[in-house]
Amino acid sequence: MEDLLFEIQLALPQVILGVINGAFYALLSLGLAVIFGMLNVINFAHGAQFTLGAFVAWMLLSWLGIGYWPALILAPLIVGAIGVAMERAMISRLYRIDHLYGLLLTFGCALVIEGVLRNNFGSSGQRYAPPREFGALDLELGDFFLPGYRVWVLIAATTVCLATWLVIEKTKVGSYLRAATERPQLVQAFGINVPLMMTLTYGAGVALAAFAGVLAAPIYSVSPAMGANFIITVFAVVVIGGMGSIAGSIVTGFMLGLIQGITEVFWPEASQTVVFVIMAIVLLTRPAGLFGRA
């Protein structure tokens, strides 16, 4: 019995780290799903926009002395505005042609963002210290210590995910959005400005990525490659969940983070590949994804 307790105590940090990773997967795949639902575009720049969020927070702090809390609001707004400009200038021209072009275009945008960041900040990471007040949230259970900031990340990510879900499923704006996803022409005929909705949806999805980036800045080092490392795993998460449902992408994100954490305990070498193996299994059994519609 004591052995088991000891084992659990050893495993707990990894599992919690996994869940925190899962929070990022959930935020990112949620943004991808929102954008895909409305625009039918897979936003390959999502990882770069996540990185951009972290860098904007870092720049606000180091150049302007603006701290974490304002950055948590400002960075998503700034990056979201960049997203709106991208949608207006480029992505909106591609809605009538093969959706793969949207993927290629946003891939190009990702390269530009990553390249510019690399030119200005180098490949190595910048440190972004979390505000001190998170010390109050520190969790200590025996030998196990969880920094308060990570507790906050879990709370914030879960809250934002739930809020997004509520907005889409339970509000009037959300009902317009869902209707426009299904039948854009019909919704437009009712006098709703669908192109504007698409622009704002893209901006909102991008802002979610940037929000995740600010949350991640104090945990991971702020480096130009941080988003690229995340986004490919998130693509696998999206394939596993299927992009049919908003709730589905949130649940899948957290679940896969958890599974990754558990794998880290039992077979550390496989922890990075386990998501891809699960993707393969899901493709064999439910090609449309766990929550997807064929």
Added chain:
Amino acid sequence: MAEGSIATASPGAPPATDEATFFGFTRPQAAAFLALVVIVLASPFVVYPFFLMKLLCFALFACAFNLLIGYVGLLSFGHAAYFGMGAYVSGYAAKAWGVTPEVAILLGAATGALLGIPFGWLAIRRTGIYFAMITLALAQMVYFFCVQAPFTGGEDGIQAIPRGHLFGIFDLSSDFAMYWVVAGVFLGGFLLIHRVVHSPFGQVLKAIRDNEPRAISLGYRTDDYKLMAFVLSAGLAGLAGAVKALAMRIATLTDVLWTMSGEVVLMSLVGGLGTIFGPVAGAAAIVTMQTYLAEFGAWVLVIQGVIFIAAVLAFRRGIVGEIGNLLRVKL
């Protein structure tokens, strides 16, 4: 297939009539091919063979990629996996086992094809953007494998790969000698792809691209055809990687990274998706750009991104597609 589809980006070109004159080439294609052969044969006397070898390896890689997107309509975003694994295996075989170059190259190509079997089998369950995401994710798995596996040499990669003696006779240590092997493999691969595309098998592939339900209703097992095309494409990508490992004498993690998958997409897009000569022209353009801009470091990434954006927004037919459109021929 839907209007504005990615695989048929050159609608201005006249329909492919089967007025094949020579080896499945139409008259303008035959002229272009002869020009290509002359360029391949003459250029090592003018340009550095080392640069040309790199160019031809990537040209073959892009042709292999284009086989899937251009003729089956499947956009793979994970072709670096086959290219990189081909490079690693041939490099390792040549260095650690001391096999002759032709054996090393064949091993590399076989690795690409073998890897393509399970990956293709999984990925063809979906199409469109899902196919792209699945191939990308599977390739990332290969990347993580290569980071951890002992034989790849981790961050250093496999360096100073010996080129050895072709068939145990011809010494390939000089770039000039190696160039002819690369040129032979490239032209062979190019003709093979062309032959496949213009065979009855290739016609079925195009039928699947244009209207899969109809191909199924005509009694074709479309999944078998897609898988065969996928494995062929992966094998040729492995071949390109294997030759590259010997020619450049190095195989590293860069070869399996997702940026490499993006690069081959870019080459084919710039040259002209779904055209026979497009990937070659695109590879030439991108490799030349990379070589001349190498000193600018990360700006290369930015420029590649800008080219991507420009090509998608304004230049979807690519170089060869535009030329073909101007001359009203299918190249």
